[in-house]
Amino acid sequence: MIKISTDIDFAVQLLNNEKIIGFPTETVYGLAGNIFSEKAINRIFETKQRPKFNPLIIHIANIEQLEQLAIEIPEKAKQLAKAFWPGSLTLLLRKHPSVTDLITAGKPTVAVRIPNHPIALEILNALDFPLAAPSANPFGSISPTTANHVADFFPTEIDAVFDGGECQNGIESTIVGFDNENVIVYRLGAIAVEDIEAVIGKVKVFNADDIAPNAPGMLKKHYSPKTNFVFTSEVENEIKKYQNKRIGVLSFDKNYESQSIAVLKILSVSSNFKEASQKLYAAMHQLDKENLDLIIAEKFPDKGLGKSINDRLKRAAEE
DSSP states (O other), X not given: OOEEEOOHHHHHHHHHTTOOEEEOOSSSOEEEEETTOHHHHHHHHHHHTOOTTSOOEEEOSSGGGHHHHEESOOHHHHHHHHHHOSSSEEEEEEEOTTSOHHHHTTOSEEEEEOOXXXXXXXXXXXXXXXXXXXXXXXXXXXXOOSHHHHHHHOTTTSSEEEOOOSOSSOSOOEEEEEETTEEEEEEOOSSOHHHHHXXXXXXXXXXXXXXXXSSTTOSSSOSBOSSOEEEESOHHHHHHHTTTSOEEEEESSXXXXXXXXXXXEESOTTOOHHHHHHHHHXXXXXXXXXXXXXXXXXXXXXXXXXXXHHHHHHHHHOO
């Protein structure tokens, strides 16, 4: 069975030996391996059952490492890194030849960030190489925000998961790319578009390409529970459609009442987007274990982190 540990030296030993580990960050737990080990990177793809056309994010310890991985770093990228690193912003930049096409899915760009988690940073600073670390879950399923989520997904497939507590942001990083002077948000995430625009001005939000994504997390169906999942702005109407079913409801801030509701999860009674995003995946994991016929998820106000949460819920509900 998988070992849940807090021993940093053990993490470093495993990674130096081309193993992969469960790795805490402030967004979600990652499945981490040495970016320069083809063995480790292949094992990440195999363990997650992730298609190799879907690129990985590289995690670095400090901004100096960025120049080893990327070329032609735009001024706006430097501004964003200064504003948000360490943190939940991933920069999509032209890749350095040292970065294998396996990580970038053959694309000319590489996705890089500095995580804002003490254990992640301690591990990264103890290594001579950065880490690739997509979310530590089977491809397409709900992302993990605790070490136990990772252990449940991979009881025997990886050697260890390192416990950093519950993830503080709870959804994945925001991914930003650059086209000359234009800044493009490729994936909505834990940093709101409005916060990015406050630093560098107006940005474009990209629509996902379902065949070969430009960046991680862009496939239309993603972050999905095993239970049937409905995403709607009309929760009460949806409940009425399924009166003979065992229903779970995932609500932003409202208390819904119906005899059909077996489990209700309210993400923030104070209507706080950050609290709701932090609790989102944990609530989805809990609902998925309740033997429900259906989960009905409420659409959030389409602003700030509400846009990012709606993005995750919409992808979870895709057929």
